[in-house]
Amino acid sequence: MTLKQTPLNAAHRAMGAKMVDFGGWDMPVNYGSQIDEHHKVRNDCGMFDVCHMRVVDIKGNGVRAFLRYLLANNADKITLPGKALYSAMLRPDGGVIDDLIIYFMTEQWFRVVVNAGTADKDIAWMREQAATASPQLSITSRDDLAMVAIQGPNARSKVWQVLPRTRTATEGLQNFQAADCGEYFIARTGYTGEDGFEVMLPKEKVEAFWQALNQAGIPPIGLGARDTLRLEAGMNLYGQDMDESISPLEAGMAWTVDLKSERDFIGKAALLANPPTRKLVGLVLLDRGVLRGHQKVVTAHGDGEITSGSFSPTLEKSIALARVPNAVQIGDAVQVSIRDKLLAAQVVKYPFARNGKGLI
């Protein structure tokens, strides 16, 4: 199978990237040391090629009403123009089709950003739902757009050096808010637990933008560090921490699921009928070793499983997200089966690190 390439593929190779197959995309895993890249983002800034992610525009009368029914989180929470909301999109049985971010631009236009691996499935699902509920809506996959994430405490000021004319429109953005600056759609969002922007722009301009950011002193960061940054920040990865077989209530996403309001949404009845028996918790390994996905977690209340695990460069110890029985509590001592040994770990409240600091 031929791997898909982003418009930055040649730039990555020229910058010395090690490329890997990431869900069918030829992507940079690192440009040298993944740990160094991780620290640069926590302490200064770095830039990520996220062109593989998909931008979808939903336009027409009644977008909000459609999203109110389509998504587990309540689109009514975002009323300030540009404001973003994180949500799960559920199957009728409550399984997670994808996790995504929606931006409220106008009552006629919401922008959605979905995961790369699920994009085609997501768009088909949205269109299927719209066909009956809101046939007047247009749902457009913005394959003409590219996306770059610039993250870290100094990310925003560096972006303003490169795009000075967007400063006025983006300086006042709250966390989780975007501004449409013509060719550049600039959102104060990210997947690292640091301040920064995600910038959407025309595909044909992205290589020049990438090089200009690099000239401004922003190093490129690979998917390896992206994964340890998001894990430290306690952010879920679709396909690892949850998927179509998992309820959002068992994936640490209860805060994004609005079960209290009268509003009906796809999957709501199933969630109410099936209260969660497991939950997602953080683990810190006390013994020497590295926690990894699918390792068994032995607790006093039954077994669980690690969904994402790695080494935390900020904490300099191994951390994980794990799905365990509900009765397991923060502070509990548990064991993780690694190869043929049971190693000691502790249940902790996550996130593990954000804004340059370890939180454990």
Added chain:
Amino acid sequence: MSIPSNLKYTASHEWVKAEADGSISIGITQHAQELLGDMVFVESPAVGRKLTAGEECAVVESVKAAADVYAPVAGTVIEVNGELDAAPEKINEDPYGAWMFKIRPDNTADMDALMDAAAYQAHVDSEAH
């Protein structure tokens, strides 16, 4: 980085160095450390353990992945490099200096079956395709 000509190699990317006292020291190659990336954990075999050729006997873990290390020949573990416990990144910085453990081989002639630098280079090249 060129492949040192004074060492022997395995298909599973260990390097093997014949020491003056008849023992051999074992580490992982430049190619292996580059594939794995930043090392964060090393698990060494116990001193005194008897190993058969090809047996899994140590583990290296990078941020990205875990990899087994195999005994290149049969023998007994006589020493492990404890320095790597606290500083596994030495494997990245100096792969051919960062030995992991030493074996006293059951039969020194077993070394002859291992690859020389040229054969290992050809092996690495063939895996790249």
